[in-house]
Amino acid sequence: MSRVVYLDNNATTMVAPEVFEAMKPFLSGRYGNPSSFHSFGGGVRRDIDRAREQAAQLLNADPGEIVFTGCGTESDNAALLGALELAGPAKRHLVITRVEHEAVLQVGHYLKDKGYRVTELPVDRSGALDLDQLLDSIADDTAVVSVMWANNETGVLYPVRQIAEAVKSKGVFFHTDAVQAGGKIPVDLNEVPADFLSLSGHKFHASKGVGVLFVRRGIKLPPYVRGGHQENGMRAGTENVAGIVGLGVAAELALKTMTEDYRREGRLRDKLEKGILESCSNVYVNGENRLANTLNVSFEFIESEAILLMLNDLGICTSSGSACTSGNLEPSHVLRAMGIPNMLAYGSIRFSLSRYNTEEEIDYVLENLPPIIDRLREISPFAQRIS
C-alpha cells in the first residue's frame, strides 16, 4: 500500500516522534530495573517519577494519585471492581450507561452474573443522558456510578463535572472513562470531583501497553495485582518503563499543544463533515455535542463494510461501529442505544482525526468518497427503490 491517510485515531494513534525518542533509551542501553539497588537500575525510578508528574499535570492531579496500568481496559476494570470492594458487601448496585466501552460494559455483565444489580442508563437520539434519571437511579445500595467523559464511537461528550458533583453529594463513588478525552480536551480533576478516572496512552500518541488509573487521594484502593511494591502495591509487577516514560512525554506534549490541536482538528473535521453533507445525499451525522476530532456519519441504503473496503483500497483508514467488520453480527451498541434506525446503524462510518492530519488529506477523502457512495448505492436494492 502506498499512501496511508489515517483517520482512525479513536482506535489508536501514531506514537509521537518526541515520545519515541524519549522511549528509545529504555529499550536499549537503560534497561535497568527501577527497583534495583544499583544506580544503573535504580536511576530509572526517577524517570518514572517524572512521567508520573507529567501525567498528573495533564489531569491537574497529584503524582501520588496516578497509578500506571497496562491499558485503558485495565484501568476501567480496576476502578469498578476496586470501588465495589471498597464500598463493602452491602452495596450491590452499579450504575453505568448503555454507551460505555466494552471495558466497562463487560464488567457490568460480569457483575450481573454474580448477582449485582446493574443499571444501564439509556441515552436519547442525540446521545445525551437524562441527568435526573441518572440521579433517580442511585439507591441506598449503589456502590459506584461510571459515566464516560467522551464516547469513542460518536465523540459525544458527557457533563462529567455536573454528574460527578451530583453523585458525590449522594456519597457514592464516581468513575469516569476518560480514554477518549485525555490528551484531547482539558481534563481537570480539581474541577471534576471524580474518585477514579481511566486513561490510555495509545489514544494520545504514547505507545500501546500503558494506561493510567487516577485514584483520588484518601481512597485506599485494594491491591488488584498482588506482588511487589510497585505502583504503591496496588498494581505490582516490574514497570513498563519505556511505555510509562513515553506516556509522560505524550501528556506533556498534549498539554502544550492541546488548544491549538483541538482548534485545528475541529476545523478539519468540520470541513470533512460539511463536504460530505454537501456532496452526498441521505447522509446523517450521529451524535450532538461532540469531541472536535470525531465524525460519525451514516450513509443511507448501504452497508459500512463495503465503504470501508473501498476506502481501504485508497489507503484511507476509517472504522465503523457496524457489525460486519468485527464478526459481531449486530450493529454498534452505541448507535442502537441512541435509537438510530437499523439501516443507518449498519451504514455508519467513523472518521477520527489527530494533530497529524492535514487539510490535503481531508481534500483527498472528499474527492474520493462521493463516487464510492454512488457506486455502492447503485448496487443497493434500496437506493433505487427510493430515487
Place this chain on the structure above:
Amino acid sequence: MWDYTDKVMDHFRNPRNVGYIKDPDGEGEVGSMACGDVMRLMFKLDDQGRIADAKFQTFGCGSAIASASVLTELIKGKTLDEVEKITNQEIVDYLGGLPEQKMHCSVMGREALEAAIENYRTGEVSTRKLEGRVVCVCFGVTEKSIRNAIEENGLTTVEQVTNYTKAGGGCGGCKEEIGEIIAEILGREPEAGHEEKTAEPAAPKKLTTLQKVRLVEEVIEKEIRPEMAKHGGDLELVDIDGNNVVVKLQGACAKCEMTWFTLKGLIESKLREKVSEELVAVEEK
C-alpha cells in the same frame, strides 16, 4: 480486516450483473434490514428454459456483494433444474473461500435463488417470509433454515451455525436450542432432513369478535410468549382494534431496537396461522 480472497475482492470491486430486470420471470428477495443484509435476485429465461439474464442488488458487506455477483455468473446459461442444485458451498468454492463468520453470505445467495425459482413456479412474490418456526428472534432465522445449513454444510457446532445463518448471533437466547437441533441431526444419520410439517388445524373461517379476542389471547399466551421468554422478552396484549393486534413489548425485547421487525413477523405468522389471515401486529410504544 477480513482475509478476503482475491476473487472475493474482484467480485466486490467489479460486481457482475448489478441491476434490475424489467418484467423478470423470477424474482426473489431474502434477508432483512434487521439482519443487515438484503439480497434481491432476478432472472429471465430464454425460449429453451435457460437463464438468459440474471441481475442482483445487495445491501450488505463486501462478501455479500461478491456472493451475489458470483451467483449470477453461476446461473447464467443454465436451466432451472440445473441451478436448483447449486449449493452455498459452490458459491464459496467459486470465491476461493469465505471467512467462517461470513458463510451466511453464501447461504443468503442460495436462499435468494430458491426464492426466485419459487416465484417463477408459483407466481408468488416471494419476499422473505418466515416459513416455519422462528428459532432466532433477533435475526428472524427459522428452524428450517438452520436445519438446511447444518445438513448441507455438515455443521457440528453452534458457532458454525451462527456463521452460516446468523442464528444465535444476537442476544444468544437460542443457542441452546440450536445445540439441540445439531444433536438431533447428528444423532440421526444424515439422511435428508425431511421434516414435513404435520397438518395443523387450519385457521377457522369466520370468527365472532369474542372468539377472535379469545383466540388471539390464547395464541399469545401459549405460543408467542413462551417463544419470547426464551430470549428474555415478553409482551402484553394491549388491544384488538379490528384486525390490528396492539401489543406492548417488555423485558429484553423492549430495549432492543433490532427486534420489532422480526417480532412482528413471528407474531403475525402465529396469529395468521391460528386465528385469521387478516391480522396485523402493531406495537404500542
